[in-house]
Amino acid sequence: MATVSTKSDRTTVIEALVRIRMADQVPPEPFETWLRDRPAVRGVWSLSGDCDYEIRLTTASLDELTAELRALRHQGVEQTNTCLLLREIF
Numbered sequence: 001m002a003t004v005s006t007k008s009d010r011t012t013v014i015e016a017l018v019r020i021r022m023a024d025q026v027p028p029e030p031f032e033t034w035l036r037d038r039p040a041v042r043g044v045w046s047l048s049g050d051c052d053y054e055i056r057l058t059t060a061s062l063d064e065l066t067a068e069l070r071a072l073r074h075q076g077v078e079q080t081n082t083c084l085l086l087r088e089i090f
Contacts, residue, residue: 014059015042015085018069019051026076028052034075040068051081 043056059065
């Protein structure tokens with residue numbers, strides 16, 4: 001899931017939830033450490049099922065979001081599913 005919102009100062013914020021499936025044979029520790037150092041990463045969850053992780057990203061533009069998604073591919077991510085957050089309900 002992903003969200004696009006505008007703060008009261010009119011700054012656009014792009015928020016996204018990205019489900020990630022890692023490539024086979026990629027150890028989790030280096031990837032998790034890499035995520036900790038990414039300023040756009042606001043949360044990381046390990047999942048069971050068809051995906052390995054869900055991460056929450058916050059960027060200032062769609063171009064920055066695209067760059068973050070491309071960077072994930074260089075860390076052994078095989079597949080992503082990205083949703084933009086449209087609005088917070090509660």
